[in-house]
Amino acid sequence: MSLRIFGSLFATTVVFSTLGGLANLVHAVQVSFKAVAPNVYAHVGDIEGRTYENEALNANIGLVVTPQGAVLIDSGATFSSAQDIAQAAKAVTAQPIKWVINTGGQDHRWLGNGYFKAQGAEIIAHAGAEADMKARGLEQVQANVPVLKDKQAGTTPVLPTRWMQGADNTLDLGGVSFKLVYRNGGHTPGDAIVYLPTVGVAFTGDVVYVDRILGLHPVSKTKTWVASFEALEALQPKVVVPGHGRVTDLAQAQRDTGQLLKALRAHMGKAVNDGVDLAAAVKSFDARPFVHLKHVEVWLPQLANRTYLEMEME
Numbered sequence: 334m335s336l337r338i339f340g341s342l343f344a345t346t347v348v349f350s351t352l353g354g355l356a357n358l359v360h361a362v363q364v365s366f367k368a369v370a371p372n373v374y375a376h377v378g379d380i381e382g383r384t385y386e387n388e389a390l391n392a393n394i395g396l397v398v399t400p401q402g403a404v405l406i407d408s409g410a411t412f413s414s415a416q417d418i419a420q421a422a423k424a425v426t427a428q429p430i431k432w433v434i435n436t437g438g439q440d441h442r443w444l445g446n447g448y449f450k451a452q453g454a455e456i457i458a459h460a461g462a463e464a465d466m467k468a469r470g471l472e473q474v475q476a477n478v479p480v481l482k483d484k485q486a487g488t489t490p491v492l493p494t495r496w497m498q499g500a501d502n503t504l505d506l507g508g509v510s511f512k513l514v515y516r517n518g519g520h521t522p523g524d525a526i527v528y529l530p531t532v533g534v535a536f537t538g539d540v541v542y543v544d545r546i547l548g549l550h551p552v553s554k555t556k557t558w559v560a561s562f563e564a565l566e567a568l569q570p571k572v573v574v575p576g577h578g579r580v581t582d583l584a585q586a587q588r589d590t591g592q593l594l595k596a597l598r599a600h601m602g603k604a605v606n607d608g609v610d611l612a613a614a615v616k617s618f619d620a621r622p623f624v625h626l627k628h629v630e631v632w633l634p635q636l637a638n639r640t641y642l643e644m645e646m647e
């Protein structure tokens with residue numbers, strides 16, 4: 334009797350886990366690395382908000398293959414999507430992911446770290462990200478639970494193991510030179526640009542949004558964001574892999590991000606100086622150059638608001 338119960342329980346478990354496995358296969362986020370230069374790849378994520386389907390991997394990530402291992406730029410928002418990323422990397426290289434660089438403190442830049450650390454990867458970020466990651470890691474995991482539900486399983490904030498200091502670092506990873514360019518962040522305090530000087534490719538993380546409007550959060554600073562953006566311009570990259578939106582060039586990055594930040598700061602700075610109140614300043618901002626950006630109607634009033642308040646404090 335007890336054996337039969339055990340047997341039927343066992344059978345039920347097998348059926349459920351098989352179905353669960355199938356469901357995961359059906360719903361796993363599609364990660365696909367496309368070449369942007371020799372041995373350099375990008376996955377272009379969804380430009381919509383976070384959904385159960387996109388597993389909060391609504392952002393771009395990069396992969397650089399060196400003779401001694403692969404370098405992943407950003408690890409996704411969950412343990413499970415990190416596995417999807419590792420699987421997609423196998424489609425373009427036999428090299429294991431030995432290094433992960435987190436370009437900032439937002440969920441999809443680093444909450445997949447746990448998977449790669451368990452595989453033995455070294456996790457690198459700028460030290461400017463440390464306080465933000467420690468302060469908001471758990472909060473960001475929890476904020477995704479209502480959207481990601483079971484796909485959030487196993488996700489915990491796992492910090493980088495190597496922190497870089499200073500504005501301009503050069504890292505030699507697997508014999509390839511990487512520059513980590515940091516101007517005190519912007520979208521988050523730890524935002525840094527990863528630049529490959531040999532091929533002229535910049536992985537900008539959240540320093541650049543194209544096709545969709547950028548986001549400002551309580552931790553964001555437009556002042557340092559502009560400085561980070563100008564550091565990107567100084568590199569004169571041939572290829573820009575933005576944090577969000579298609580792989581592009583510097584001109585589109587300027588149109589969709591740099592000019593928007595500068596226009597917001599110019600308008601709100603003048604309004605603050607002239608004693609124009611917040612509501613009037615937000616209303617009089619000229620949005621016409623930016624109406625092509627997705628989600629502009631939802632986000633622009635908030636961007637205008639936050640920029641005014643930030644500039645009032647400067």
Ligand SMILES: [Zn+2]
Pocket residue numbers: 392439441539576577
């Ligand atoms: Zn982002």
